[in-house]
Amino acid sequence: MLYGREDEQSVVAGLLDAAREGRSGVLLLRGEPGIGKTALLDHAVGRAGEAFRVIRAAGVEYEAELPFAGLSLLLAPGLDRLHTLPGPQRRALEAAFGLAEESAPVDRLLVGLATLGMLAELATEQPLLCVLDDAQWLDDASLDALLLAARRLQAEGVALLFAARTGGGAPELPTTGFPELRLTGLPEPDAARLLDHRAGPGLPAAVRERLLVEAAGNPLALTELPIATGTQANTPGSPPPAPGGLPLTSRLLIAFHGQVTGLPPATQTLLLVAAAEETGELDVVLPAAAALGVPAEHLGPAEESGLASVTPDRRIAFRHPLLRAAILQRAPHHQRLAIHQAIAGALPDGDRRTWHRAHAATAPDAALADALERTAVRAEARGAHGGAAAAYERAARLTPDHDAATRRLVLAAEAATEEGKLAQAETLADEAGARTDNPLAHALLDQVRATAHFWRGSYPTAYRLLLDAAGTAIEAPHAARMLFQAFHTAWYAGEEPVIAVLDRLAALPLADDDPLAPLARHLPAAVLPALGRPAPQPPVARDTAAAARKAGAETPVDLVQLCGATLILGRDDETAELAGELVAEARAKGTVGVMPTLQFFLAEAELFHGRHRDAEVTATEALALARDTGQHQWTSQLTALLAYLAALDGDTDRCTRLTAESLATTGPQTAAPAAGRPWAHWALALLDLGHGRAGDAADRLHTLTTGPHRHHVSATRAVPDLVEAAVRYGTPERSAEPYERFARWSAAADRPWTEALRLRCQALLGPDELAESAYRAALDLHEGTHRPFEQARTALLYGEWLRRSRRRTDARPHLRAALETFERLAAHPWAARARTELTATGTPAPTTSPTGTPDSPLTPQELQIARLAARGLTNREIAAQLFLSPRTIAHHLYKAYPKLHITSRADLPTTL
Numbered sequence: 001m002l003y004g005r006e007d008e009q010s011v012v013a014g015l016l017d018a019a020r021e022g023r024s025g026v027l028l029l030r031g032e033p034g035i036g037k038t039a040l041l042d043h044a045v046g047r048a049g050e051a052f053r054v055i056r057a058a059g060v061e062y063e064a065e066l067p068f069a070g071l072s073l074l075l076a077p078g079l080d081r082l083h084t085l086p087g088p089q090r091r092a093l094e095a096a097f098g099l100a101e102e103s104a105p106v107d108r109l110l111v112g113l114a115t116l117g118m119l120a121e122l123a124t125e126q127p128l129l130c131v132l133d134d135a136q137w138l139d140d141a142s143l144d145a146l147l148l149a150a151r152r153l154q155a156e157g158v159a160l161l162f163a164a165r166t167g168g169g170a171p172e173l174p175t176t177g178f179p180e181l182r183l184t185g186l187p188e189p190d191a192a193r194l195l196d197h198r199a200g201p202g203l204p205a206a207v208r209e210r211l212l213v214e215a216a217g218n219p220l221a222l223t224e225l226p227i228a229t230g231t232q233a234n235t236p237g238s239p240p241p242a243p244g245g246l247p248l249t250s251r252l253l254i255a256f257h258g259q260v261t262g263l264p265p266a267t268q269t270l271l272l273v274a275a276a277e278e279t280g281e282l283d284v285v286l287p288a289a290a291a292l293g294v295p296a297e298h299l300g301p302a303e304e305s306g307l308a309s310v311t312p313d314r315r316i317a318f319r320h321p322l323l324r325a326a327i328l329q330r331a332p333h334h335q336r337l338a339i340h341q342a343i344a345g346a347l348p349d350g351d352r353r354t355w356h357r358a359h360a361a362t363a364p365d366a367a368l369a370d371a372l373e374r375t376a377v378r379a380e381a382r383g384a385h386g387g388a389a390a391a392y393e394r395a396a397r398l399t400p401d402h403d404a405a406t407r408r409l410v411l412a413a414e415a416a417t418e419e420g421k422l423a424q425a426e427t428l429a430d431e432a433g434a435r436t437d438n439p440l441a442h443a444l445l446d447q448v449r450a451t452a453h454f455w456r457g458s459y460p461t462a463y464r465l466l467l468d469a470a471g472t473a474i475e476a477p478h479a480a481r482m483l484f485q486a487f488h489t490a491w492y493a494g495e496e497p498v499i500a501v502l503d504r505l506a507a508l509p510l511a512d513d514d515p516l517a518p519l520a521r522h523l524p525a526a527v528l529p530a531l532g533r534p535a536p537q538p539p540v541a542r543d544t545a546a547a548a549r550k551a552g553a554e555t556p557v558d559l560v561q562l563c564g565a566t567l568i569l570g571r572d573d574e575t576a577e578l579a580g581e582l583v584a585e586a587r588a589k590g591t592v593g594v595m596p597t598l599q600f601f602l603a604e605a606e607l608f609h610g611r612h613r614d615a616e617v618t619a620t621e622a623l624a625l626a627r628d629t630g631q632h633q634w635t636s637q638l639t640a641l642l643a644y645l646a647a648l649d650g651d652t653d654r655c656t657r658l659t660a661e662s663l664a665t666t667g668p669q670t671a672a673p674a675a676g677r678p679w680a681h682w683a684l685a686l687l688d689l690g691h692g693r694a695g696d697a698a699d700r701l702h703t704l705t706t707g708p709h710r711h712h713v714s715a716t717r718a719v720p721d722l723v724e725a726a727v728r729y730g731t732p733e734r735s736a737e738p739y740e741r742f743a744r745w746s747a748a749a750d751r752p753w754t755e756a757l758r759l760r761c762q763a764l765l766g767p768d769e770l771a772e773s774a775y776r777a778a779l780d781l782h783e784g785t786h787r788p789f790e791q792a793r794t795a796l797l798y799g800e801w802l803r804r805s806r807r808r809t810d811a812r813p814h815l816r817a818a819l820e821t822f823e824r825l826a827a828h829p830w831a832a833r834a835r836t837e838l839t840a841t842g843t844p845a846p847t848t849s850p851t852g853t854p855d856s857p858l859t860p861q862e863l864q865i866a867r868l869a870a871r872g873l874t875n876r877e878i879a880a881q882l883f884l885s886p887r888t889i890a891h892h893l894y895k896a897y898p899k900l901h902i903t904s905r906a907d908l909p910t911t912l
Contacts, residue, residue: 002043003197003219004190005036011181012044015159019127020051022887024153028135028176029163031183033249033322034220037163040183041131044161052129052159053122058321059137060278061328065355065391067384068096069278071115071142074132081121086880088590089114096141096382098350108141108383109592109629112148113883119149120156120885127157134321135164136173140386140419147176151628152884155891165321167249185217194219199226214248220320221248224255249322256326259307266298268327269335271308275327276339278352280315287346292338337362351375355391364400372398373408376415385418393428406435413448422452440478443469447482450489457672459493467501476508480516483508484561487523492675495531495711502528506535515554518547519562526565529748531711532741541566541574556582557594563601567713570749576605587881596626596634603641604713610788612825613863616645620860621882633675636665640676643683647690648789650829655687678704678714682721689721690829694728698735701725705738716745720790723761724797732765739765753790756781760794763801771801779814792821796834808841819845857899863912865892866900870908 002009015025029037045054057074079099082090092107093114094100122128135143150160164173186194191212199208203226215221260268270289277285286296299316302308311317318324328336340360347353354371361368376391392412399405409432416425429445436442450465466486470479483505490497506524510517525538538544545559553559559582566574579602586595599622606615623638625631643658662676674680681704688697701722704715719735719742726735739761746754756778763774775798782791796818802811815838822831838845858866868878875886875893882889897903 002036002039003194004186005040005043008040008181008183009043012040012161013047015161016044016048016052016127016129019129019157019159022155022157022891024156024158024160026150026153026160026178027162028173028178028180029161029183030166030173030180032167032218033165033170034218034224034252034320035183035185036219037165037183038133038320039219041133041161041163044129045131048127048129048159052127053125054129054131055122056131056133058133059135059139060324061137062276062278062355062359064137064139065387066278066352067139067141067379067382067387068111068145069142070132070138071111071145072097073279074130074142074146075115075118078118078122081118084121085114085117086590088588089117089880092590093118096145105380106382107591107593108144109148110590111141111383112145113152113590113592115145116149116152116883116885119153119158119160120887123157123887127159130158130160132161133163135162136170139384141382141384143173148628150176150178152624154884154888156885156887169249185215186219186222187217188212191215191217191222195222195226198223214251216248218248220322221252224252227255227259252322253326253329256320256323257330259305260323260327263301263305263307264298266294267301269294270298271302272327272331272335272339273343274308274316275318275324276336277343280317282310282314282316284343284346285316288339288342291342291345351378358394358398361398365398366400369395369398369404369408373411376411380415380418385415386421389413389415389419389421389424389428402435406432406441409435410441410444413445417448417451420455422455426452439473443472443474443478443482447485450485454489457666459489459672460497463489463493463497463501467504470504476510477514477516480505480508480510480514480520484516484519484523487561491712492672494708498711499528499531499533513551515548515552515558517551518544519553519558523561523565526569526571530568530570530716530745532744532748538565538569541571541578545578556585556589556591556598560594560597560601563598564713567601567604568716570745570751570754572605572608575601576609579605592625592883593629593631596622596629596631596638599625600634600638600641603638607641607645608717609786610790610825612645612648612789612827616642617860617864619645621864625883632665636662636674636676637679638676639665640679640683643680644686647683647687648825648827648830650687650690650827650832652687652691655683659683678709678712682714682718685718685721685725689725690827690833692833694725697725698722698729698731702734702738705741710738710741716742720757720761723764727764735761735765752781753785753787756785756794757790760797764797772798775801788821789825789827792818792825792827792834793830795821796830796837799834800837803837803841812838812841812843815841816845858896862892862896862899865889866896866908867912869893869905870910870912
């Protein structure tokens, strides 16, 4: 029975009820040690009963160094279903669990998607309750995989219930974004009831009052502290325990340890082995204890006292997680060393054995250090960079050779950077840097420091560190990778840093067979002309990609910046083609991490080609992936791009909400402006322009096109909007300098559509006697460029100019064509403006264009799924492509059918 937890039980009941109805959900319990988290988990398991399949695990402090230890324990009951997962996900999970060798590094994000698939499979016959206690002790790799899976759960009937400790010396579990329930002390009446139930009626009043005060409503304290008082508490006239100055958690640990010290010494030793052995497996604990002279029968007193029990799967389970902590913390250091040595002797060769040997080591040991480095390499191959950093660092401490120890510290710093542990990475980098004069080592350490500065928003510092590191006496391939990273950093630092990086990259002496050579030559050739610097004409992106593949580039990851470069130079058709291919490749390989970047470039290309609905579908999927994988930079940019699409539709509420979200998305470790800032300001400006607020639009666009991000794709493409807004507001001079830059960019891009936009700007800026020839030339160039929105805007502006020139008859066909296009694209403000202009010519405008099509009734995700289903893909095949579960796919299809007025997938229109 739980005292005083009616509200919490109601929340848990709601989570379970939703899972019974096929809706997945997550709940995180937080609270101090002993506050009742485990009891509430037990209550949830009991309430689930036989209607649910239940899987359960708990984090253990020593497991934090073992990649995927917690996840493998949790999913062990479902490993017989591995074969149901898509190939890349199955192989990733097998490699993560050590069930198979993986030749390529494991994508940790793919392990998270495989975890989603496993949870969904385990919920196919009945709802699934997944219970995880002491989540603060989970290894990072397991926690990341579970949180990613949790974020993508939708309609599987899975209830995820986590519990995490706060305070008491335990690490704080980061904010997850999921619903949380913070458990606090019981109200005094409930605390008194629990104490009376536990201690019985013989407890003296003074002792009872003292315990109620000191327990402060903590259920475990109310349960265990009466035991700690012993018979003294039940002896009439005995003095109450002295008020303790220790924190409650410390008193609980002492209370638990007091119960353990009452057991025979051999039993205490066996429990210490079980506490130090992270899995509690009898097949390991008992041989280790036997090696210390403790046979198995000494487990009996612990079971009789209720302090420990043996589970059906032959593991030793402690009555409470704090009991394990009490045993470990209060054991003498020399005894813990002996325990770890004994456990290592009972384990087969492998990472667990190596780590227990490391915990037992007291002096440098070259062989053990080598073994730890091999453990670190395996952890990195499984995507567990946090575990790798810990192994490299411990290996360095055990390495007798100075240079070898320094090398391992460098590797530890790099691995900590990959894990996002920036403070740890910088500390390791400083320590390693003080030990060596090796140029390559210092270059790599500067790369570590630069990454930390980048994620904190210190772009100029990060750029300078990388540029300096690439200029040291290191080989060209190392320098190339640093310069590619420097380009990314410089892009946010300003135009001049970008030019400096590209000049250095262009001069780099890379061999023709170097995988990065084609990219290193293409990037400067594509970007420098867009910034007003001469450079050779770059080859077609497809040819560069083919050359890079032939040289051994890692695809699609190494080709990402190629997509961005083609956009910078205005080669949107090449971006659409290459990004589409790379997205398909990433889906097939399960390369999840790079998907948001590729899809952002693809969505930009689709938008610029007037495929607004396709851009929305692409960006919506990418945004979900970016959020689920913690990619704040792309979350901000994709949210802003969707805000731009909302501005095209004239949806003020959605546009302003999305831009606010974009500008607020800066990540947990950065104080820099949001990455989506340029797109967000362009979106707000377009919204203003569409609704006739030319002055507001001009102000926003002038700041965007003349500020530090004027070289960004969005800022360059926004110049024609600035020209229109400034002219309409009567301040054309504000657009003069940005227009000159745009004209130079258009010449470098050498594309008909860029020249069409330049001519449109020229027509707006005057002189008026040259306007008509400029408009006509622009419309001629628009033909065949597949950019209907911009073509319609040019037609609208030309029609307006003709009407103002009293040439109403000439204006009507241009205004009518613009109206039809705007309605087809659902660009509502622009359609309204065209309709008004057409009416002003004396011809009533139709309320709906005869060639227009209504907006799709489906959400972007429903539309994407329906399109794939219409192509004949099964739910499982669609799920594999979209990194969702088959049941979620079925759920969205069933929602889509009524909206399309059909009853089955056979009726899905192929024109979706």
